[in-house]
Amino acid sequence: MTSSTSNFELLRLDGVTRRFGPADQPAALSELDLTIERGEFIALLGPSGCGKSTALNCLAGLLPLTAGSIWQDDRRIDTLPPEKRGFGMVFQNYALFPHLTVRDNIAFGLRMRNLPKADVQRRTTEAIDMVQLADHASKLPGQLSGGQQQRVAIARATVLEPSLVLMDEPLSNLDAKLRLEMRTEIRRLHQSLGLTTVYVTHDQEEALSMADRLVVMRQGKVQQIGTPEQVHTKPATWHVADFMGYRNLLPLKASQLHGDQVTVDLGGTAIRGAAQGAVAQDDDVIAAVRPEDVKIADQGVKGLVEVVEYQGRERAVEVVVDGETRLHLRTEQRVEPGEQVALAVTPGRLLVYPA
Numbered sequence: 001m002t003s004s005t006s007n008f009e010l011l012r013l014d015g016v017t018r019r020f021g022p023a024d025q026p027a028a029l030s031e032l033d034l035t036i037e038r039g040e041f042i043a044l045l046g047p048s049g050c051g052k053s054t055a056l057n058c059l060a061g062l063l064p065l066t067a068g069s070i071w072q073d074d075r076r077i078d079t080l081p082p083e084k085r086g087f088g089m090v091f092q093n094y095a096l097f098p099h100l101t102v103r104d105n106i107a108f109g110l111r112m113r114n115l116p117k118a119d120v121q122r123r124t125t126e127a128i129d130m131v132q133l134a135d136h137a138s139k140l141p142g143q144l145s146g147g148q149q150q151r152v153a154i155a156r157a158t159v160l161e162p163s164l165v166l167m168d169e170p171l172s173n174l175d176a177k178l179r180l181e182m183r184t185e186i187r188r189l190h191q192s193l194g195l196t197t198v199y200v201t202h203d204q205e206e207a208l209s210m211a212d213r214l215v216v217m218r219q220g221k222v223q224q225i226g227t228p229e230q231v232h233t234k235p236a237t238w239h240v241a242d243f244m245g246y247r248n249l250l251p252l253k254a255s256q257l258h259g260d261q262v263t264v265d266l267g268g269t270a271i272r273g274a275a276q277g278a279v280a281q282d283d284d285v286i287a288a289v290r291p292e293d294v295k296i297a298d299q300g301v302k303g304l305v306e307v308v309e310y311q312g313r314e315r316a317v318e319v320v321v322d323g324e325t326r327l328h329l330r331t332e333q334r335v336e337p338g339e340q341v342a343l344a345v346t347p348g349r350l351l352v353y354p355a
């Protein structure tokens with residue numbers, strides 16, 4: 001094995017920063033600290049423009065760092081060109097060789113390594129099957145759909161079993177059904193080949209279902225690093241909560257404190273939530289709760305149903321409390337616009353952030 005593909009125990013990003021403009025402007029990526037263990041599946045998650053691709057390109061060696069360093073164990077690698085890093089890459093527009101068939105595109109890297117012919121054939125066939133392209137193996141990239149081309153790129157990158165695989169929204173061109181299948185396939189491949197993967201997506205569901213740890217970013221900065229469960233149930237800031245599906249973000253006041261519990265007043269009804277960060281009495285706060293944790297009840301916060309959207313088994317309902325605060329909830333109950341309802345929040349599910 002050459003040194004470029006040697007494996008590692010830890011990959012460490014230390015204060016990785018990348019600017020595209022002058023130093024008085026916010027950086028595209030600001031002081032990213034992250035340690036990745038061998039075998040981990042890491043998702044970089046966040047809204048458009050938050051710096052995910054910039055982070056991945058810095059890792060890949062496609063963008064020089066403005067500041068900081070990247071280490072593979074005790075070897076500094078941010079000064080190496082991309083090809084010396086030996087990483088597998090699947091990017092949105094990662095060009096295939098147009099004059100080579102699907103099979104030859106996938107086999108290319110293996111052949112370059114002078115592996116025995118039978119090995120090349122076996123591994124290539126496995127990779128083609130994995131991305132479900134057996135029927136297209138003899139076609140040229142130009143004869144494939146965008147999604148099929150992307151699958152060739154995934155197979156081509158992973159067939160080499162690189163020490164690190166970098167993927168930037170690799171499923172973005174696929175239809176919904178195939179996207180779900182490929183999620184599982186990529187995760188399976190990651191596991192069975194013992195890969196280490198860094199995966200960029202703006203799709204929280206994709207990140208939650210695939211990754212061991214999520215790095216949630218906003219405006220070039222890390223907001224939270226944690227397991228899917230940590231990020232999903234205990235978002236570090238209300239921005240992360242917003243991104244993780246806490247659609248109800250209510251600007252309220254903290255009326256009482258009891259340890260780490262906070263009482264807020266919503267439409268004349270006191271509700272208890274768990275303080276996330278430093279909250280003092282009478283502080284302005286943001287109370288966050290998911291639509292699925294707000295229920296129509298016999299008593300509770302009074303509101304007026306304004307919008308009802310049919311969504312199969314459930315309905316998405318928008319209720320106005322006190323004539324101004326909008327609450328989103330999901331219910332199997334039949335309700336109509338104009339109806340008065342009472343709402344209850346599932347105990348323990350209201351999170352209260354400093355505003």
Ligand SMILES: Nc1ncnc2c1ncn2[C@@H]1O[C@H](COP(=O)(O)OP(=O)(O)OP(=O)(O)O)[C@@H](O)[C@H]1O
Pocket residue numbers: 020028046047048049050051052053054055202
């Ligand atoms: N080559 C460039 N020149 C100037 N600004 C850039 C360049 N590349 C990215 N940026 C800026 O850096 C910021 C982060 O961009 P980046 O592509 O990393 O975001 P992202 O989270 O990957 O977004 P998306 O999901 O839309 O791809 C954005 O404000 C973007 O406009």
